[in-house]
Every structure is written in structure tokens, then in C-alpha cells.
Amino acid sequence: MTNSKKYHHGDLTKSLLDSASSLIKEHGVESLSMRKLADVVGVSRTAPYHHFKDKNALLCALAEKGFYEQEELLCQLLKKTLPTTDLFKQYVHLYLEYAQQHSETYDLMYGRVIWKAGTPTDSLVAASRQTFKTWIDWVETLQQANILPADNSPLRIGQTTWASLHGLARFYLDGIYLDKEDLSGMVDQMIKNLCRSTH
Amino acid sequence: MTNSKKYHHGDLTKSLLDSASSLIKEHGVESLSMRKLADVVGVSRTAPYHHFKDKNALLCALAEKGFYEQEELLCQLLKKTLPTTDLFKQYVHLYLEYAQQHSETYDLMYGRVIWKAGTPTDSLVAASRQTFKTWIDWVETLQQANILPADNSPLRIGQTTWASLHGLARFYLDGIYLDKEDLSGMVDQMIKNLCRSTH
DNA sequence: AAACTTATCTTGACGGTGTCAACATTGCGA
DNA sequence: TCGCAATGTTGACACCGTCAAGATAAGTTT
CATH class of the missing domain: 1.10.10 (Arc Repressor Mutant, subunit A)
Structure with a gap:
């Protein structure tokens, strides 16, 4: 058969x-x-x-897959032996590259559809938390290397820094106030805003 | 009758x-x-x-109303006679307050539903552009007052700065990585990140 | 090998959605 | 007053998510 x-x-x-x-x-x-x-x-x-179970569950599964993809991508980067400053810069570029190339998944991962309109699966919440924790841990390292500001806890700095990246990604993806060609220059400027060392 | x-x-x-x-x-x-x-x-x-014309048009009208509300709010603020630094701080607080108190309208104004999934009305585009222009003009003043970084054009700095605020708003509204009580501390830290003067 | 259980897949049905077409009513300008 | 444009109506269509009941295959036990 x-x-x-x-x-x-x-x-x-x-x-x-x-x-x-x-x-x-x-x-x-x-x-x-x-x-x-x-x-x-x-x-x-x-x-x-x-x-x-329902459509929401399927979307959550997609988002979850996205979190693992993204984390894998970033973990790979962190294995490289480069000056920490360069590492951070590449991290930012990579973050926005991921958002760009997997825009719909990115929307699912961080967007309203699941987190506000829907109900995130337990395992999705777990995946997102893990991603966040990995990030916060690295932020602490970046603070110690005097790359990110040290005038507040890793949590706070991690939140604000990520929020900045996230906002950039969203403006880019939603196509408001941001032409496609602007992205590169935009990212560079954002890095300058975020990094203490370039002040 | x-x-x-x-x-x-x-x-x-x-x-x-x-x-x-x-x-x-x-x-x-x-x-x-x-x-x-x-x-x-x-x-x-x-x-x-x-x-x-259709549902999209109605949503656009709602968003447009939001833009005028928000602009009105901010213009009122700019009339006050305060040190520019304080003015900027209040601006940031007010921005996030608006996003918080009109969360659904905010989502419509800057979110995917209209800008990506739908088709923004001409008059909505006009309203958003005007809001943006007002902002960029003020950014120039802020740069001259040495409050925002001057290492790039008002446009670029305006884009990145706004993106940061926007990202914060979204994380807050979507309830990911950000508890409700964190907002105030978060905003303060964001201001520190954005302002040259506090470095 | 036969019998029973469970996982998987099917069709049918229900109430909800946006919106088009055709028709009814009203208010206003000529 | 007449007629037209603006505004309102019901009916219909093609979608949507998903529940219920039944068909089929695979796997497990005897």
C-alpha cells in the first residue's frame, strides 16, 4: 500500500x-x-x-520552535573567540537579522497574538524564560566588561536594552517610520546608543 | 418623532x-x-x-484619532516652561503613560494589524507622518541642548530613540519579560540610557 | 491468530465573521 | 413637489474555529 x-x-x-x-x-x-x-x-x-488542542496551541508551538532557533543562533555566536565588544555588536546585528529573516515567527514569539490575545502554552513560557535568562546572564558579563551600563541590575539593563532592540525590530517589521535601506545605519546607531565604550 | x-x-x-x-x-x-x-x-x-469602506478603514480612523490625541498631549507638554532635561523626562513618562492608558489604540497606531496586515488610509499616513515630523524637530532641539546624542542626524537619533520607547511600550503591553510594577523603574533606566547628560 | 484498545482521521453541524447585492426609507436641493 | 443622494434594511455567500459522532488503522494482550 x-x-x-x-x-x-x-x-x-x-x-x-x-x-x-x-x-x-x-x-x-x-x-x-x-x-x-x-x-x-x-x-x-x-x-x-x-x-x-486548538489554533492557539499550534501557534505556540511555532513560536517555541522560534525561541530554540534563535537561542541556538546566539549560543553559536557566543562560542566564538572575539573581543567582547565585537561579540556584542555581532549579537545585535544577528538579533535583527533573525527578526528580519523570520519576521512572522518573530511576531509570534514576541507579539500580541499569543501573549495578549491568546494564552501562551506552559512549554512556550518555559522556552521564552530560558531565552531571557541566557540573555540576562550575558548582560552581567557585558556590564563587567564595561560595555553595557552598570548603573543598575543586570535584569533592568537587560530589559531596557532588549526593549530597544525589540522596538527597532518592530518598527522595521511593521514598516512604520523606517525604510528598509535604513536598517543597517539604524542598527549601528543603536549600538552606539547602547554601548558605554563608544561614548 | x-x-x-x-x-x-x-x-x-x-x-x-x-x-x-x-x-x-x-x-x-x-x-x-x-x-x-x-x-x-x-x-x-x-x-x-x-x-x-470596510473594517480596515474604521480601524484606521481609530488609529488616526489616537495620533491626534497623542500629539495634542505632547504639544501641551512642550508649552510648559521647564528645563529642557525635565521636559524630556516628562515626555518619556507621558509617552508610556499614553501607551498604557490607551493600550488598544496604541496597538492600532503602531501595530501590525494596520501597517502590515491591513492597508493604512492616506489620512492615517498623513497623521502619523506629522507626529513623526514634530518629534524629529524636537529631537534636533534636544541634540542642541546636549540631551540626546549628536553623533548622527536628527532623523537617525529620532528613529532609534523612539524605537527604544516603542519597544518598552510593547514589552509592557504584551506582558512579556516585564512585570507591571517594573514599569516606573524601567522608564527611569531607559531615560538614563537615552540621555547624554546623565552619563 | 483473534479480540480489544487506542490513536488517528473522516464527515456533518453550529455559530461566528466580513462584506456584497438588492431594496426601503428619509432628508434636502431644484 | 419631485427626484436624487444619503442612509438604512434584509438576504446571501464564502470563509472561519471547533465540537460531536462515527470510520479506520495500528498496536497490545490473550
């Missing part, structure tokens, strides 16, 4: 996530519907509900 | 905007539907379509 039409799909969970990923990448989150997704994967309307 | 049921409503446009405003304030933008809105106002499903 190697025929194309099998009753059981094989690994629907993975297929759903993969297709959903590429669907939102191409057409945006708001145009993703469970029914279309099921159709693309080649399965009936309600089949996905055996793998995800 | 002063009876409650009149065929013509009076000023439906205004009523729609008012009701929509308070509906989103209470239940969030995503739960606002044209049908429910019409029902609240006491009019049939499709009546609003004689006043707004």
Missing part, C-alpha cells in the same frame, strides 16, 4: 508545523487558517485537532 | 467611533467585530459600511 492516499499520514505533527511555518512566512500569520493548513498537508479539516 | 427608534441615526460615524473605542478598550481589538459594533450602536449589520 505505497499508494499516495493512506489513511494515516505518518508524522502529521511535524508536517503541520513545517507547512504552517512556510505558509506564514509567505502569506503572514493572519492568513493562516486551520482549514487551509489541513488542506495543504492533504488531510481533513479537523485532523490537526488530534495533534494540537 | 422624538421616539427612540428613528430610521436615521443622527451621527452614526461619531457613534461608531466612540463605541468602537470603548469596545476595544474593554475587550481588545481582536474581539471587535463590525456586527457586534453595529448591534451596540443599535443599527443593522451593514449600516456602518455607508460610513467606513
